[in-house]
Amino acid sequence: MSGDVPANTAALPLVSVLIPAFNHERFVRRCLDSVLQDPYPAKELIVIDDGSTDRTAERIADWVATHCMDIPIEYVHRDNRGIAATLNELAARANGEFLRPGASDDYLLPGGLDAQVRYLLAHPDKGAVIGDSVVVDQDGNRLHDSGMGLLRGGSKSLYSSDDGIRRAIISHWAIGGPVALMRRSALDTVDRWSEGLRIEDWDLFLRLAARDALGFIDVSVCAYRIHGANLSRTRHTATRIGNLAESRQVALRRACLFDEPYRTLLRAQAHHIGAKIAFLQGQPWSLARHLLAWSWLRLLSKLRPSSGRHGVEAA
Known part of the structure; x- marks a missing residue:
């Protein structure tokens, strides 16, 4: 379903707000309401329910039926494919020059879209801008x-x-919540989200940072909601170890994209993550080894001069 973009917004860049939804029946309406209520006028809403097993899909459908004439909307309900695959599909369906990924348990804060659009229009060298959250x-x-x-x-x-x-x-x-606005062209350049990852956002931001493509505004652009089902805040030890192991592999894989001293700094971070894993697994010798390597590489990164180049091309 979709409405028409009002004619008086034709001069403004279109922002596609991308919402991957999964098992957030309690929160999803607040998320969708926030998109509608944000005063930035040139926007569309793309929502994919990624195989929710609760009433999330039903609540989205009800909301779309009510507001389909208020904002251009595309809504898809399909089987579960994971967060990265869903974000990639959302981006492929979007029409906007700028893409604003969200989350179905968080919500936008009024004025955030306008502030981020203004930043990117004023900084054509930046591919994305991040803000803060409450x-x-x-x-x-x-x-x-x-x-x-x-x-x-x-x-x-x-x-x-x-x-x-x-x-x-x-x-x-230190990114709390979905706080980025991206140019479609920049997202295409870094090959979008890496499917199969659960902690997909750090991987994407590393690839953008390697190109000096990230900017920052000190504006709260969304509300980040803490509740019992947050993936990144789980207390389940096996899940935490799995998330950390994935993050360590991302650090090692993306180190080659950076010049010095950032390449060494990312290798140090891989050992810092390895120390966390060793601690959770009760392996004191492995913990000591990783901490020693982390300390040494951190020191080495301070001693190595910058090569004077920006990050190398992403593979």
């Missing part, structure tokens, strides 16, 4: 004013330069 609980009560500064312990000051962004993405991963 953190809310399952009932929508605010827990933190900054997902980046408080929830993840990140320092916003790192994001003021290309060097700082590369270091932050590599060593201080």
